[in-house]
Amino acid sequence: MTKKAAKAPAAKKPAAPKAPGRATAESNKVGKTQLVEQVAEKSGLTRKQSDEAVSVVLDALVDAVRGGQSVGLNGVGTFSVKATAARTGVRPGTSEKIQIPAGKKVAFKVASTLKGTL
Template sequence: MAKSTKPAAKKSAVKAPPAKAASNKIAKTQIIDMVADKTSLNKKQAGEAVAAMLSSVVGALQGGQSVGLPGLGTLSVTQTAARTGVRPGTSQKITIPAGKKIRFKVASTLKGTL
């Protein structure tokens, strides 16, 4: 038997990343695929439609409007009052300034089917 002239490859000590656990979250690309499957749009057009819809929702919320999504629920912007809180670890009292939050109210039709 002839010996190989190539040096033996060293085994890498780097471990492969752990396999990702199944997630319950649906990514934007998956939504685009679903829209493309359910319509006559190709993936590029479906991506543009999803992006336009999300942009419209964000724009309306930034303008202080509520957004109703039939069968899903309503997104709205609510004001929060300034309040006193406690800093974790130090128990120091801090003032949390007033701000805005996005509120989501689930549609009764969806709530009944969950």
């Protein structure tokens, strides 16, 4: 009788992809969950209260920008709405010229105090 070949150790399965929006120790992104945790730690509020506070602030910011207003955050910067002009573009792959309509975009200008400390 022949000896059975020893089984090779099972290969590890690759890690599941990280859910988008989730900051990891390797990531430089801070999401809403991390902001809520920081607000809770620094203010003494519960996580639920902190989540409500952060949500209200973000909703107010979005509503103001949607209304065409600028939003200035002292020491952080200013969100504003900028108009974009109509222009001619080129469709990739076909090199066909297309007309891109005028529109709006959200702009952010970093505060000089923050910029100076980076």
